[in-house]
Amino acid sequence: MAGVVTVEIAGQRYPIRSGLDPAYVIELAGYVDQKMRAASEAAPPTDMLSLAILVALNLADECFRARQTQASSHGELSERALRLEQLVDEVLGAAGELRVGSGAR
Numbered sequence: 001m002a003g004v005v006t007v008e009i010a011g012q013r014y015p016i017r018s019g020l021d022p023a024y025v026i027e028l029a030g031y032v033d034q035k036m037r038a039a040s041e042a043a044p045p046t047d048m049l050s051l052a053i054l055v056a057l058n059l060a061d062e063c064f065r066a067r068q069t070q071a072s073s074h075g076e077l078s079e080r081a082l083r084l085e086q087l088v089d090e091v092l093g094a095a096g097e098l099r100v101g102s103g104a105r
Helices: 022-042 048-103
Strands: 003-009 012-018
Touching: 003 022, 012 022, 022 048
Parallel strands: none
Antiparallel strands: 003 012
8 A cells, every 4th residue: 555755855855655664765765865965065066956867877876786796696606506516416426326336246
């Protein structure tokens, strides 16, 4: 069920209609507000739209880097799982050979 949460970003109040947990929406808005403040301190004075575009690009960069890191980690885990599977197969194969060899006596 969608509700309305009023948040403040860069000194402006915004009513946000969302089905998300209101505390989570407030947390998101706080993060965006923090990024807006940091960008406004780092960049020369500019209009709010340009500042918001700069922040949106920075947030998109964070998102893309997180995806890249996650994909890289997933690939590394898949590789390790494959190596582990091969090792288990080798050990089971060797154990099978030992049984066959000991039963042939």
